[in-house]
Amino acid sequence: MTVWNDVTVLAMPSAIHGAQRVVVKVGSSLVTNEGSGADEAAIASWVKQIANLRAAGKEVILVSSGAIAEGMKRLNWSKRPTHIDELQAAAAVGQMGLAQVYESKFAVFGITTAQILLTHADLADRTRYLNARSALFTLLRLGVVPIINENDTVITDEIKVGDNDTLGALVANLIEADALVILTDQTGLFTADPRKNPQAELIQTAPAGLAILEEMAGGAGSNIGTGGMLTKVLAAKRAMKSGAHTIIASGREINVLPRLASGERIGTELRADTPLLTARQQWIADHLQLRGKIVLDAGAVKAIRDNGKSVLPIGVVRVEGQFMRGDVIACVDELGKEIARGIINYNSPESARMAKHTTEQIEQLIGHMDEAELMHRNNMVLVSP
Ligand SMILES: Nc1ncnc2c1ncn2[C@@H]1O[C@H](COP(=O)(O)OP(=O)(O)O)[C@@H](O)[C@H]1O
Numbered sequence: 001m002t003v004w005n006d007v008t009v010l011a012m013p014s015a016i017h018g019a020q021r022v023v024v025k026v027g028s029s030l031v032t033n034e035g036s037g038a039d040e041a042a043i044a045s046w047v048k049q050i051a052n053l054r055a056a057g058k059e060v061i062l063v064s065s066g067a068i069a070e071g072m073k074r075l076n077w078s079k080r081p082t083h084i085d086e087l088q089a090a091a092a093v094g095q096m097g098l099a100q101v102y103e104s105k106f107a108v109f110g111i112t113t114a115q116i117l118l119t120h121a122d123l124a125d126r127t128r129y130l131n132a133r134s135a136l137f138t139l140l141r142l143g144v145v146p147i148i149n150e151n152d153t154v155i156t157d158e159i160k161v162g163d164n165d166t167l168g169a170l171v172a173n174l175i176e177a178d179a180l181v182i183l184t185d186q187t188g189l190f191t192a193d194p195r196k197n198p199q200a201e202l203i204q205t206a207p208a209g210l211a212i213l214e215e216m217a218g219g220a221g222s223n224i225g226t227g228g229m230l231t232k233v234l235a236a237k238r239a240m241k242s243g244a245h246t247i248i249a250s251g252r253e254i255n256v257l258p259r260l261a262s263g264e265r266i267g268t269e270l271r272a273d274t275p276l277l278t279a280r281q282q283w284i285a286d287h288l289q290l291r292g293k294i295v296l297d298a299g300a301v302k303a304i305r306d307n308g309k310s311v312l313p314i315g316v317v318r319v320e321g322q323f324m325r326g327d328v329i330a331c332v333d334e335l336g337k338e339i340a341r342g343i344i345n346y347n348s349p350e351s352a353r354m355a356k357h358t359t360e361q362i363e364q365l366i367g368h369m370d371e372a373e374l375m376h377r378n379n380m381v382l383v384s385p
């Protein structure tokens, strides 16, 4: 008896059936036909399917990989470069090609497209996050299909999302999508990498966030894709936080999107069954890179995790990193395990000075007191174990 493939769920229509707003992500190996250049026929087929969903009244946002693979093709590079500047150059060249193909294929259906290139920094800054969100909502209202990729040409490791499965989930969170469909080169998530283990079985449905899924998912099986199945499973866990269900299916399956929309079950459905975070908590949870850490003693960990309390200076053992008031930082236990993350009310030197002291001593220690808490409960999210 497995904890997935729940027969009651399998008897229900797919999660896309009732979804109003859907993020569709297509991976590099699919878009570029294993690296041999933008696969115009395949792209035309997904575009037609998206036009079909639009005609059925759904809003669709596309996240497309393939810029680096397409750039390599255009530059006649047979091996993926390792230097960041060459990867950035390939992405810049390839993105032009992708945009051209998508625009021309959508034009056949009279659909206008918009290109949006994002970095993690765009989503980590509250103002830029809200700007991206309102621009996307406006585009959807105007009937445009936004086509998103990571802005690979300007990224460094610090501002990198790193893979488009994660980017797709961040976009699903950003616009509160009902579903994230990840189209890839396998028919779904298997109990092990099917390229290596022919006995592997397809998981048809499971709750997103189920820990065992992360053990089953391996890295990319080809040298074209980036994250493999693990980033897809983690993306489903992330998408779940804003209530989006995730489907992992083959992009080569005929008419996969309209068939899913009609309720048919194809590939793997990872369901979002957990309570939703508020929009503000969602933004906090979306941070991939945090500015610093506060290390909490056991009493503070218990108060935060089990009793829903704010972080007070008295429970802080140590402060790590350089941060400003308003930055998102991690709260970790004394073994370094992340317990929660949230918006800090004091900068790092002030936080360090008030560690292990009572709230009454704050003013005396740093010369002023803005808030009694170092991190308020309303500005925090617990990190699931
Ligand atoms: N448990 C698994 N189930 C299915 N595929 C897996 C699994 N573990 C690893 N993989 C590999 O993940 C690959 C898909 O990821 P990736 O190459 O990054 O695709 P994409 O470019 O679509 O993001 C598959 O081709 C497969 O070899």
Ligand SMILES: N[C@@H](CCC(=O)OP(=O)(O)O)C(=O)O
Residues within 6 Å of the ligand: 026, 027, 028, 029, 064, 065, 066, 067, 068, 069, 091, 149, 150, 152, 162, 163, 164, 165, 224, 225, 226, 227, 228
């Ligand atoms: N942004 C990169 C793709 C990164 C990526 O995640 O690729 P993939 O794992 O194939 O979806 C590009 O356009 O080449």
